[in-house]
Amino acid sequence: MLSKLGLFEALLFASGEPVERKRLMEILSIGDQDLALLIAQMEDVCVEPTRGIMLRIVADSLQLVTKPAAADLVLRLTAGRQYKISKPTLEVLAIVAYKQPITRAEVEEIRGVKCERALLTLLEKGLIVEVGRKDSMGRPILYGTTENFLHHFNLRSLKDLPLPG
Amino acid sequence: MTEVEIDCENFAGSLTKLLRLLLDSELDIFALRLEHVVEQVVQAIMDAHTPLAVDEAGTHLVLCSTMLRLKSRRLLPVEDLRQTEASLHADDPALLSIVQGLTYESYREVVDMLENLAAESALLSPRGVVAYEALPSAGGSLQKVSLLTLVAAFEQAMRLRQPMVLEVSRPACTLAWGMSYVRQTIEAQGRVEFSCVFPLACSRLEIVMIFLGLLELVRLGEVLLRDDAAACYLESREAGQVA
Structure with missing residues (x-):
């Protein structure tokens, strides 16, 4: 019979996508502490050089990913590269990430140029999302980052964002 | 732009960062002896070994004068302060552009860091995910x-x-x-x-x-x-x- 760790690994492997902690606890019928223990055990196992995968923790989700050392080979297998974001778009994303929730006008005030196109691109890529409306004239849309944003930059939470200056 | 490093009793870092912290009220301007800051900036400008270009020296002097002005404004009585803080940007396009420039500059610094993070993250592949550009x-x-x-x-x-x-x-x-x-x-x-x-x-x-x-x-x-x-x-x- 498989151990809890084996079942935990199987679930993450089968999903491929990030799985929420809550969901894992439900399926495995375990509590917070047990899950934390499983995560620690999994990280210990994955740290071995004989393993090609590792655990990625983003926000409240867990995911199995290949190790950076295997990146070259994996890229040869998938024959692809991850999409790149242009510098101006990345600037807009940085402003949204640090100042969220923020309106388009506020982003434009900081950058000094229009940024409608960049915001649309970021919305399409699922890196930002509308999080509400500002209580001011015209009730402009407020933007914030998504969990996909954390995945894209491999951040556990917004607190892990690099500090400017 | 060449950064001028400031080292005071309660701050160590670049001049632009110092001004940013003061503008955001994250550092108490009254706890800072501005004469020390100005002295260090003047010293950097006058440094015989690595003299600063005229435009860069000018920018640093403007930053110093902005700090002095900020401190003098904040010394005003509270009621007057409210008025002056409100009109601080409106009646001073130069200060506005400095504030905007500093804020924007800080985000541009972050962009490079984010690019590095994205590059590192791209090395991690989840199961069964074909990269965006690799889709048939x-x-x-x-x-x-x-x-x-x-x-x-x-x-x-x-x-x-x-x-x-x-x-x-x-x-x-x-x-x-x-x-x-x-x-x-x-x-x-x-x-x-x-x-x-x-x-x-x-x-x-x-x-x-x-x-x-x-x-x-x-x-x-x-x-x-x-x-x-x-x-x-x-x-x-x-x-x-x-x-």
Whole structure:
């Protein structure tokens, strides 16, 4: 019979996508502490050089990913590269990430140029999302980052964002 | 721009960072002896070994004068302060541009860090995920089919195929069913007009599932979409490559 760790690994492997902690606890019928223990055990196992995968923790989700050392080979297998974001778009994303929730006008005030196109691109890529409306004239849309944003930059939470200056 | 490093009793770092912290009130301006700051800036400007360019020296002096001005304004009585803080930006375009410049500069610094993080993150691949650009090409013809065309064709299909029965769908009506139905239709008929993919008698849910199945097959590269002048056509990838 498989151990809890084996079942935990199987679930993450089968999903491929990030799985929420809550969901894992439900399926495995375990509590917070047990899950934390499983995560620690999994990280210990994955740290071995004989393993090609590792655990990625983003926000409240867990995911199995290949190790950076295997990146070259994996890229040869998938024959692809991850999409790149242009510098101006990345600037807009940085402003949204640090100042969220923020309106388009506020982003434009900081950058000094229009940024409608960049915001649309970021919305399409699922890196930002509308999080509400500002209580001011015209009730402009407020933007914030998504969990996909954390995945894209491999951040556990917004607190892990690099500090400017 | 060459940064001037400041080292005071309660701050160590660049001059621009110091001003940013003061403007954001994250550092108490009254706890800072500005004469020490100015002395260090003047020293850096006058440094015989590495003299600063005139424009850079000018910028640093403006930053110093901004700090002095900020401190003097904050020494005003509270009521006056409210007025002056409110009009601080409005009546001083130079200060406004400095504040904007500093804020913008800080985000530009972050962009490089974010790029590095994204590059590191790109080295980690989850299971079964094919990178964005590695998805099989839909043969180039997909680029000629706009989303609006697809939506228009879908709406037309919805209009033409009014449900003949109550909206009670079979349990088998899933995305997998939709994909399988599109595959079978294309295999049987070869090139199919978009609106003809949907069966004559079907529920709205079935139409939606067939449409989603079709989109999934296009994403997987199994089906090609071609947009002729008259209509939008579907065909299998193999047939498209032969053509």
